[in-house]
Amino acid sequence: MALTFQFHADPALTTPLNAALMFIQDDTAPQAVDAVVYFGSPQAANLAHASSNPGVAPIQISVANSGGGIAASAILLATSQAGLAAATPGAPLVLATSIAGGAVNAVAVHIRVLDSAHVAGKFANLSLAVSSIRETS
Amino acid sequence: MAFFTGTPTPLGLSVSVVSAHVFDSNVSSLRWVVSVSIGGADISAKIDGRISITASEDAARVASFSFTPATWAEYAGVDGLPVVIEASINSGAGFDVYRLFTGIVESKSIDPATHLCDVSCRDGYQEVAAACRTPDEVESLFGGLAEISRSVHDWNTASPDPAAYFSGLLDTVPGACAISGSGLWRVFPWSIGTPAASFSLADVLDDSVKLISSNRIDSPRTVKAMLTHRFYRLHNVEMPINWTAPTVFTCFERGLRLVQRSVVLGAVEAVNNWYAKGKLTIISPPIANHPITSGGATVYFQITELDSNLGIWGLQGTFYRRWYQEVEVAYSVTIDMPGNTGREEVVAASLSASFDAAGWESPKANDTPVSIYSKNVPVAPAGPTGYEALSAPWPPAGGHIDHYGVVDNAALEQAMRHVLAKAVRRAVAGRRQQRIAFSRPLDPRFEIGATLAVNALGMSATGQVMEVRHTLDCNSGEAISDFTLACPDGNGTAAGFTISFAPHSATVVKSPTGVPLQNWIGAATDTVYAAPPADDSMAGWFCNTDLLSPWYDMNAPFYNEQFRIVLPEIDAVYRDPIKLESPVTATIGIPNAGLTVVF
Numbered sequence: 083m084a085l086t087f088q089f090h091a092d093p094a095l096t097t098p099l100n101a102a103l104m105f106i107q108d109d110t111a112p113q114a115v116d117a118v119v120y121f122g123s124p125q126a127a128n129l130a131h132a133s134s135n136p137g138v139a140p141i142q143i144s145v146a147n148s149g150g151g152i153a154a155s156a157i158l159l160a161t162s163q164a165g166l167a168a169a170t171p172g173a174p175l176v177l178a179t180s181i182a183g184g185a186v187n188a189v190a191v192h193i194r195v196l197d198s199a200h201v202a203g204k205f206a207n208l209s210l211a212v213s214s215i216r217e218t219s
Numbered sequence: 220m221a222f223f224t225g226t227p228t229p230l231g232l233s234v235s236v237v238s239a240h241v242f243d244s245n246v247s248s249l250r251w252v253v254s255v256s257i258g259g260a261d262i263s264a265k266i267d268g269r270i271s272i273t274a275s276e277d278a279a280r281v282a283s284f285s286f287t288p289a290t291w292a293e294y295a296g297v298d299g300l301p302v303v304i305e306a307s308i309n310s311g312a313g314f315d316v317y318r319l320f321t322g323i324v325e326s327k328s329i330d331p332a333t334h335l336c337d338v339s340c341r342d343g344y345q346e347v348a349a350a351c352r353t354p355d356e357v358e359s360l361f362g363g364l365a366e367i368s369r370s371v372h373d374w375n376t377a378s379p380d381p382a383a384y385f386s387g388l389l390d391t392v393p394g395a396c397a398i399s400g401s402g403l404w405r406v407f408p409w410s411i412g413t414p415a416a417s418f419s420l421a422d423v424l425d426d427s428v429k430l431i432s433s434n435r436i437d438s439p440r441t442v443k444a445m446l447t448h449r450f451y452r453l454h455n456v457e458m459p460i461n462w463t464a465p466t467v468f469t470c471f472e473r474g475l476r477l478v479q480r481s482v483v484l485g486a487v488e489a490v491n492n493w494y495a496k497g498k499l500t501i502i503s504p505p506i507a508n509h510p511i512t513s514g515g516a517t518v519y520f521q522i523t524e525l526d527s528n529l530g531i532w533g534l535q536g537t538f539y540r541r542w543y544q545e546v547e548v549a550y551s552v553t554i555d556m557p558g559n560t561g562r563e564e565v566v567a568a569s570l571s572a573s574f575d576a577a578g579w580e581s582p583k584a585n586d587t588p589v590s591i592y593s594k595n596v597p598v599a600p601a602g603p604t605g606y607e608a609l610s611a612p613w614p615p616a617g618g619h620i621d622h623y624g625v626v627d628n629a630a631l632e633q634a635m636r637h638v639l640a641k642a643v644r645r646a647v648a649g650r651r652q653q654r655i656a657f658s659r660p661l662d663p664r665f666e667i668g669a670t671l672a673v674n675a676l677g678m679s680a681t682g683q684v685m686e687v688r689h690t691l692d693c694n695s696g697e698a699i700s701d702f703t704l705a706c707p708d709g710n711g712t713a714a715g716f717t718i719s720f721a722p723h724s725a726t727v728v729k730s731p732t733g734v735p736l737q738n739w740i741g742a743a744t745d746t747v748y749a750a751p752p753a754d755d756s757m758a759g760w761f762c763n764t765d766l767l768s769p770w771y772d773m774n775a776p777f778y779n780e781q782f783r784i785v786l787p788e789i790d791a792v793y794r795d796p797i798k799l800e801s802p803v804t805a806t807i808g809i810p811n812a813g814l815t816v817v818f
Contacts, residue, residue: 092404096350102231
């Protein structure tokens with residue numbers, strides 16, 4: 083069985099995200115740009131736990147930086163639009179200890195990008211990484 | 220139970236830092252490079268001719284381009300592969316990268332002579348709804364903007380049709396859905412806020428600005444939202460009865476027999492449509508030698524035990540009648556439009572109570588007015604209401620209940636909101652058909668839903684992007700973005716409505732008048748001769764004076780001996796189906812583009 087929990091483009095969890103999300107930042111007067119993706123599984127009967135300590139440790143989404151380019155601190159994560167205002171730049175998003183499958187249990191991951199330290203160019207050094215999970219069905 | 224451990228696929232974040240000056244109007248030239256990948260393989264160098272990308276509200280974003288595959292296998296293998304198109308723009312003032320399209324290959328064809336392959340691509344707009352398996356999944360796609368009413372637009376559990384359910388809900392959204400160039404599902408309201416950019420004549424291509432007015436079909440005079448609610452009004456009336464047999468003295472002096480219980484109960488059973496509430500009270504004649512003084516002598520009217528068991532001294536109780544009335548209430552809101560067609564468009568839905576009213580009206584078979592017991596009646600544990608044998612609901616005595624079946628007031632209001640939302644969307648969509656179209660050099664900054672302002676050639680408006688098309692010609696170098704802005708004449712900044720809804724309520728006062736039960740003694744000197752009462756106003760015990768009685772009058776009317784119960788008819792106003800109109804107060808919001816034109 084392969085993992086079915088992943089990022090999706092829609093709240094109904096019908097479209098897995100395979101390509102990188104693009105965010106536009108102005109080089110002189112950057113504005114925060116928000117997007118929302120959905121983490122979950124379309125399989126309603128499935129359940130995900132953190133594999134490090136199932137049922138106890140939370141599942142986390144962190145900003146991974148492969149080096150160079152944009153700093154992880156340019157990214158804010160929250161589970162709601164309002165939560166972005168209080169999010170710590172670059173900090174991981176701590177989810178529940180278990181996430182059930184199905185669209186009704188999809189976790190909205192709000193992403194805010196604000197980078198004011200770069201000249202024009204395209205940077206692809208960042209990604210959202212999910213901690214190792216154990217998926218049961 | 221199976222389990223699998225691993226790390227979900229990371230989500231890449233691509234940050235394109237762009238120059239604000241690339242799109243300045245004083246830029247003399249743009250250089251652009253397009254990047255096209257199919258299945259992750261970069262085919263940019265193989266692109267030939269024109270690339271076209273079109274995004275519209277409530278539709279899939281489509282792209283088309285041509286490329287020359289290196290091998291037949293490359294051509295054959297592109298079916299269904301993911302496609303990403305990005306544009307890099309350099310104006311000399313800066314360098315920008317934008318994602319224009321994320322989707323999959325929809326169809327392809329190839330010219331065997333030139334090996335040029337035409338590819339059509341589409342994002343997954345239709346598939347998103349079609350892939351949903353539950354109503355909750357579909358509803359989540361609207362981000363709370365849809366007015367959901369399972370009462371009038373329900374998920375078909377037996378044969379799920381998510382696309383139809385999606386379409387029905389989309390009709391209630393005061394906004395639009397689309398998938399962004401990055402491939403993310405979006406739902407956005409129809410609103411006109413502060414423009415993200417304002418374009419003057421210097422910013423647009425010559426002769427590209429057009430004001431497009433609404434078609435007649437989009438401009439009805441009114442759009443009416445109407446919810447027809449059919450339900451049952453369950454009525455109840457009660458009629459007390461109280462009858463006392465002729466006195467012993469009367470019986471003696473007129474030679475009357477004791478009234479037989481079977482005759483009275485037969486009359487009770489014969490009453491149509493009315494039923495005894497609970498058990499009637501039957502008063503038996505007391506067993507005794509009743510002394511009667513007549514002419515100075517005392518005689519005795521003897522009532523034996525047999526007489527007591529078979530006779531009746533009095534009857535008390537209550538008759539009731541329950542019936543249903545079909546009621547149809549039409550709730551409506553009318554939205555005035557500036558159209559000149561005189562046509563009224565109606566968005567209608569209906570809601571009917573599912574209730575076996577006929578079964579409710581019919582009494583249960585065991586609802587008999589005669590008690591099982593004649594003596595030593597067991598004491599009931601609780602005071603009976605008399606309606607225990609009847610199916611619920613039980614309207615109050617003389618009152619009524621408007622029975623909606625499984626629908627409650629909240630569901631009724633939500634159904635009205637659903638219908639009104641459809642009408643509002645229809646009205647706003649019609650107004651949004653007033654559009655301004657213009658073109659400018661490639662400008663992928665603005666997605667559909669963005670607010671832009673135009674002030675050129677004497678025309679000024681702030682509208683919402685409802686369609687955008689990017690065309691990049693790799694041969695000529697021409698790169699153009701065509702924008703279509705919705706510029707409705709409205710009354711605010713956003714589409715929507717507020718509603719003040721109150722379910723129909725009625726005060727129904729029924730005052731049926733019964734015919735009192737009396738004793739009618741015929742063939743007597745005091746029997747009514749002239750102007751006798753109407754038959755329906757005579758009820759009770761009918762008998763005749765014995766010919767040996769001094770009261771006997773052979774010329775007086777004689778009655779057929781009987782016990783007669785006359786209960787009132789139900790007025791037609793409480794019985795016949797009724798239709799009611801119930802206008803609903805609502806405030807409709809339509810975004811205003813502030814269009815002004817100076818000729």
